[in-house]
Amino acid sequence: xxxxxxxxxxxxxxxxxxxxxxxxxxxxxxxxxxxxxxxxxxxxxxxxxxxxxxxxxxxxxxxxxxxxxxxxxxxxxxxxxxxxxxxxxxxxxxxxxxxxxxxxxxxxxxxxxxxxxxxxxxxxxxxxxxxxxxxxxxxxxxxxxxxxxxxxxxxxxxxxxxxxxxxxxxxxxxxxxxxxxxxxxxxxxxxxxxxxxxxxxxxxxxxxxxxxxxxxxxxxxxxxxxxxxxxxxxxxxxxxxxxxxxxxxxxxxxxxxxxxxxxxxxxxxxxxxxxxxxxxxxxxxxxxxxxxxxxxxxxxxxxxxxxxxxxxxxxxxxxxxxxxxxxxxxxxxxxxxxxx
Amino acid sequence: xxxxxxxxxxxxxxxxxxxxxxxxxxxxxxxxxxxxxxxxxxxxxxxxxxxxxxxxxxxxxxxxxxxxxxxxxxxxxxxxxxxxxxxxxxxxxxxxxxxxxxxxxxxxxxxxxxxxxxxxxxxxxxxxxxxxxxxxxxxxxxxxxxxxxxxxxxxxxxxxxxxxxxxxxxxxxxxxxxxxxxxxxxxxxxxxxxxxxxxxxxxxxxxxxxxxxxxxxxxxxxxxxxxxxxxxxxxxxxxxxxxxxxxxxxxxxxxxxxxxxxxxxxxxxxxxxxxxxxxxxxxxxxxxxxxxxxxx
Amino acid sequence: xxxxxxxxxxxxxxxxxxxxxxxxxxxxxxxxxxxxxxxxxxxxxxxxxxxxxxxxxxxxxxxxxxxxxxxxxxxxxxxxxxxxxxxxxxxxxxxxxxxxxxxxxxxxxxxxxxxxxxxxxxxxxxxxxxxxxxxxxxxxxxxxxxxxxxxxxxxxxxxxxxxxxxxxxxxxxxxxxxxxxxxxxxxxxxxxxxxxxxxxxxxxxxxxxxxxxxxxxxxxxxxxxxxxxxxxxxxxxxxxxxxxxxxxxxxxxxxx
Numbered sequence: 001x002x003x004x005x006x007x008x009x010x011x012x013x014x015x016x017x018x019x020x021x022x023x024x025x026x027x028x029x030x031x032x033x034x035x036x037x038x039x040x041x042x043x044x045x046x047x048x049x050x051x052x053x054x055x056x057x058x059x060x061x062x063x064x065x066x067x068x069x070x071x072x073x074x075x076x077x078x079x080x081x082x083x084x085x086x087x088x089x090x091x092x093x094x095x096x097x098x099x100x101x102x103x104x105x106x107x108x109x110x111x112x113x114x115x116x117x118x119x120x121x122x123x124x125x126x127x128x129x130x131x132x133x134x135x136x137x138x139x140x141x142x143x144x145x146x147x148x149x150x151x152x153x154x155x156x157x158x159x160x161x162x163x164x165x166x167x168x169x170x171x172x173x174x175x176x177x178x179x180x181x182x183x184x185x186x187x188x189x190x191x192x193x194x195x196x197x198x199x200x201x202x203x204x205x206x207x208x209x210x211x212x213x214x215x216x217x218x219x220x221x222x223x224x225x226x227x228x229x230x231x232x233x234x235x236x237x238x239x240x241x242x243x244x245x246x247x248x249x250x251x252x253x254x255x256x257x258x259x260x261x262x263x264x265x266x267x268x269x270x271x272x273x274x275x276x277x278x279x280x281x282x283x284x285x286x287x288x289x290x291x292x293x294x295x296x297x298x299x300x301x302x303x304x305x306x307x308x309x310x311x312x313x314x315x316x317x318x319x320x321x322x323x324x325x326x327x328x329x330x331x332x333x334x335x336x337x338x339x340x
Numbered sequence: 341x342x343x344x345x346x347x348x349x350x351x352x353x354x355x356x357x358x359x360x361x362x363x364x365x366x367x368x369x370x371x372x373x374x375x376x377x378x379x380x381x382x383x384x385x386x387x388x389x390x391x392x393x394x395x396x397x398x399x400x401x402x403x404x405x406x407x408x409x410x411x412x413x414x415x416x417x418x419x420x421x422x423x424x425x426x427x428x429x430x431x432x433x434x435x436x437x438x439x440x441x442x443x444x445x446x447x448x449x450x451x452x453x454x455x456x457x458x459x460x461x462x463x464x465x466x467x468x469x470x471x472x473x474x475x476x477x478x479x480x481x482x483x484x485x486x487x488x489x490x491x492x493x494x495x496x497x498x499x500x501x502x503x504x505x506x507x508x509x510x511x512x513x514x515x516x517x518x519x520x521x522x523x524x525x526x527x528x529x530x531x532x533x534x535x536x537x538x539x540x541x542x543x544x545x546x547x548x549x550x551x552x553x554x555x556x557x558x559x560x561x562x563x564x565x566x567x568x569x570x571x572x573x574x575x576x577x578x579x580x581x582x583x584x585x586x587x588x589x590x591x592x593x594x595x596x597x598x599x600x601x602x603x604x605x606x607x608x609x610x611x612x613x614x615x616x617x618x619x620x621x622x623x624x625x626x627x628x629x630x631x632x633x634x635x636x
Numbered sequence: 637x638x639x640x641x642x643x644x645x646x647x648x649x650x651x652x653x654x655x656x657x658x659x660x661x662x663x664x665x666x667x668x669x670x671x672x673x674x675x676x677x678x679x680x681x682x683x684x685x686x687x688x689x690x691x692x693x694x695x696x697x698x699x700x701x702x703x704x705x706x707x708x709x710x711x712x713x714x715x716x717x718x719x720x721x722x723x724x725x726x727x728x729x730x731x732x733x734x735x736x737x738x739x740x741x742x743x744x745x746x747x748x749x750x751x752x753x754x755x756x757x758x759x760x761x762x763x764x765x766x767x768x769x770x771x772x773x774x775x776x777x778x779x780x781x782x783x784x785x786x787x788x789x790x791x792x793x794x795x796x797x798x799x800x801x802x803x804x805x806x807x808x809x810x811x812x813x814x815x816x817x818x819x820x821x822x823x824x825x826x827x828x829x830x831x832x833x834x835x836x837x838x839x840x841x842x843x844x845x846x847x848x849x850x851x852x853x854x855x856x857x858x859x860x861x862x863x864x865x866x867x868x869x870x871x872x873x874x875x876x877x878x879x880x881x882x883x884x885x886x887x888x889x890x891x892x
Contacts, residue, residue, distance in 0.1 A: 066434070072433075072434055072437070132617065132621065139373075139375055139433075139437075140575075140620055142375065142437065143375070143571075143575060143616075143620070144616075144617055144620060147572075147613045147616055147617055148613075148617070150568070150609065150613055151610060151613045151614070151617075154609045154610045154613070155610065157606070158606050158607070158610070190750050193749055193750055193751075193752050194746075194749055194750060197742075197744075197749035197756070197760070198735075198736075198738075198739045198742035198744070198749070198760075198763070199746060199749055201728070201732055201735060201736040201739065202736060202739050204725065204727075204728055204732075204736075205725045205728065205736045208724075208725035208726055208727055208728060209723045209724070209725055209726075211687070211707075211723065212719070212723040212724070212725065213725075213736075214707045214708050214711070215685055215687075215707055215708075215711050215716070215717055216711060216716075216736065216737050216739070216799070216800075216803055217708050217711035217712040217739070217740050217803060218708055218739065219706075219708045220708065226746065256564070257445065260441050260442075260445060263438060263441065264442075267435075267438055304453055305453060307449040307452075307453070308446060308449050308450060308453065310445070311442040311443070311444075311445040311446035311449065312442075312446060314438065314439070314441075314442035315424055315439055315442045315443060315446070318428065318431075318435045318436075318438055318439040318442070319424070319427055319428065319439070322431055322432065322435050328727065
């Protein structure tokens with residue numbers, strides 16, 4: 001064999017895109033905070049971008065399971081709940097009690113610690129759920145993961161220390177727009193690195209043909225549980241960001257309606273494609289906001305009717321474009337190096 | 341003593357409603373291997389159609405209102421299958437299941453936005469006097485509507501059993517459940533059989549919705565809650581099995597009623613889901629389901 | 637001795653699919669198992685690879701006991717197989733099908749993959765070089781970026797064999813490799829199997845319906861009927877065995 005084609009452009013391009021996103025995010029945050037150019041740099045846009053970032057983390061991590069691994073997991077909001085409540089407890093109860101942090105580093109450090117805690121807690125729950133779940137096959141996996149989602153929500157409702165059904169209040173607002181964007185870029189980079197590695201090839205091979213993969217020496221349970229734990233950790237990260245952004249969380253906001261919303265964005269964007277996950281979230285979020293603004297401008301009494309549009313979009317996508325906008329395809333900057 | 345018997349009647353009533361829903365899950369799964377997550381919302385829709393009929397056509401007696409509501413819900417079920425599921429019959433399984441989730445949320449929001457999110461009571465159309473005979477012999481306070489709901493549900497299940505085992509449609513259904521591919525070769529219209537399955541399942545769910553509205557109350561969200569319980573019951577019994585769905589429903593209702601009566605009502609859902617997961621681990625295909633064989 | 641099977645029994649319900657199979661496969665042997673449809677041939681492979689657990693009997697690979705191990709453990713011990721109905725990773729590239737098979741020797745951890753360390757890059761480059769070289773040995777070098785599922789049938793078979801060999805097995809099980817092939821493709825297949833046997837240090841066990849393939853390749857064959865071994869030995873002797881002729885009589889294809 002001759003020397004390998006040494007094309008590096010896509011690797012460069014990937015980091016250029018990531019760098020560009022961060023380079024834009026920093027002044028955006030600073031300028032908006034300073035209240036400059038209020039007409040263009042509206043906090044509302046920043047809010048939208050923040051929501052988009054958190055949803056990209058959720059959708060891209062679920063894609064690991066439903067797209068790459070090819071399992072049918074329906075409990076992502078449950079892991080998000082674990083992360084949200086873990087981060088809320090740390091931020092509102094544990095860290096304030098543990099003494100004063102240096103003032104400048106304080107927010108960054110607090111956010112780092114709470115998010116690490118959120119990821120760890122969600123990963124642990126994801127790992128345990130995975131252990132149980134992978135003894136079952138096919139449709140039953142969908143049932144069990146959705147069942148666990150409900151058990152997690154039900155358990156939180158029964159824990160008074162977490163606020164029970166009334167919700168968890170008084171969470172400090174540590175999440176900033178910039179923090180969300182940094183987390184989003186890191187999540188996409190890590191997931192890209194993983195799916196392009198040997199681990200990713202093993203996950204996709206399980207989706208393609210589990211028996212053949214097993215007979216190539218793949219320990220199916222171990223490989224699936226790796227993916228499950230990683231996906232849960234990132235759902236926890238999104239939950240941790242969300243809790244410290246909203247400052248108030250209730251168990252009901254993590255029930256299967258939330259899982260379905262994540263699924264809608266995932267399927268809109270397309271399976272096994274990180275580009276799709278990004279595109280799906282952006283398209284869905286903007287569409288819903290557009291509908292909300294249009295309806296409240298022209299027919300305020302029907303503003304709530306956009307709740308009917310979201311499931312309709314899902315059904316129409318399933319009927320017309322089964323592989324979503326970007327199924328199994330990537331933008332060039334997200335492609336593996338030697339194929340570009 | 342009397343409380344135990346009353347609890348048993350409570351469990352039987354709840355179990356009857358679960359069974360009417362669970363049968364639809366199980367029949368559809370048996371025939372096209374589809375978990376129809378929208379089925380719980382069909383049950384909810386049936387309850388609301390019953391509500392609309394009793395409020396707007398108050399002169400309709402119960403024995404006409406109920407079949408009419410069942411018929412309308414059956415039409416809705418068939419229409420949903422025709423529009424949303426049929427084209428996906430040969431698509432990946434995931435796409436169809438996702439579509440059923442979408443349909444479920446659509447129905448829920450539709451009812452919430454048109455009728456309103458409030459909890460409602462179905463106007464009582466069944467006698468609510470206590471059954472004196474039971475009071476005198478067993479000392480149990482059981483009302484006529486409760487007894488009628490249990491008996492009517494059992495009657496519906498008996499009719500279903502007859503349809504499946506003694507009619508041509510039923511024979512065709514069982515044939516499709518056994519092997520979908522050979523049935524069209526035998527001159528049976530597959531679409532018709534699948535439509536009939538959705539119609540029967542939806543009609544039974546509507547009956548469940550009306551009974552539930554008579555016994556308790558209805559709201560747009562009950563499809564998720566009750567639908568899930570019924571689904572668990574179907575899985576416990578062995579999804580795809582008619583007898584299993586009924587058995588699992590009464591079993592689950594029994595466990596739930598006992599949990600609420602002797603432990604805590606907060607634990608009800610946790611115990612139901614815990615039971616489901618435990619059961620799937622030791623008995624992956626349910627009590628009456630067929631085990632799967634790995635084929636290479 | 638590479639693979640030794642002693643008294644293997646497997647029943648499904650009341651039906652005995654394999655009853656008391658014995659087999660000794662030497663380090664460099666090519667052996668065949670033949671028999672009419674439904675004789676239990678594929679069940680034997682499913683038992684060897686751990687997809688089914690035997691009711692009785694023992695499996696050993698060299699000195700290592702395989703009985704009761706999970707399929708992935710048996711694969712890692714050094715048994716690879718192909719399938720009668722080809723099981724490629726259809727939506728992965730031809731190259732990725734091979735590189736995936738090298739997953740056991742990837743040489744980096746999950747954390748190194750997350751961080752793309754220097755070691756990750758070196759190992760990944762090595763995996764790609766090895767995969768390309770491996771594909772080239774099977775004449776598939778110019779197909780590497782195509783999706784495995786889009787290859788023509790003959791090349792899919794070739795890729796499946798190449799993928800099995802990429803795991804570095806001591807024993808290769810081929811389940812009806814000539815199924816669905818025309819005579820010319822069968823000839824190429826025979827050449828390929830010879831080449832594999834020459835170039836790789838392994839033993840081959842072959843299930844085949846088409847007698848010419850078996851007669852051409854195997855020094856020793858075993859005939860199964862209703863899960864029982866009805867004859868074993870050199871191909872010329874076995875095909876003259878009256879029991880074998882009788883077992884095949886109901887079949888369209890009589891032994892050659």
